[in-house]
Amino acid sequence: MGLGPFKSIRSLYLVRIRWRSTSSAGFTLIEVMIALAVFSVVAMALTKNASLAVTQTARMQDQLLAHTVAQNVLNDLLSSGRRDKAFEGPSRQQSEVRMASRSWQVQVRLRPTDDADIKRVRVSVRDDQYFDEELAVLTGFVGRQ
Secondary structure (H helix, E strand, O other), rough: OOOOOOOOHHHHHHHHHHHHHHHHOOOOHHHHHHHHHHHHHHHHHHHHHHHHHHHHHHHHHHHHHHHHHHHHHHHHHHOOOOOOHHHHHHHHHEEEEOOOOEEEEEEEEEEEEEOOOEEEEEEEEOOOOOOOOOEEEEEEEEEEO
16 A cells, blocks of 8 residues: 555654644634624624613713703792792793703793692793703792782
8 A cells, every 4th residue: 555755654643633633723614703703793783772871871961951050940930029920920931941052942821829828830941953851850939929
């Protein structure tokens, strides 16, 4: 039997073992594809969470600004001399307020309470762009002077 350049079966076996050990040192194509698939799933989940965090942060900023507008309107009503006008005027007032380079739609509702000298005040604030959603609502009470 001709073994070619190999002098014995044993030398042929040793060469075959060395060839297999050097070829299995890297990753196979399947292993690389599985690793890429796992990485892509993790990357998509992280991207989705990051975009959700950005959206929630913007919404919280809008709500904080709207709450500040509502506080300003309610404090203005309580501290100014307009308390008695609240009892005479309409029970619902709509106005536009500018704050932080934006327009806010403010609605003030006055409702009677059991005491004739006290009215319940509800201030709701909406963004001028998204008018269908209330971003902040504050409730307070105003009495005659």
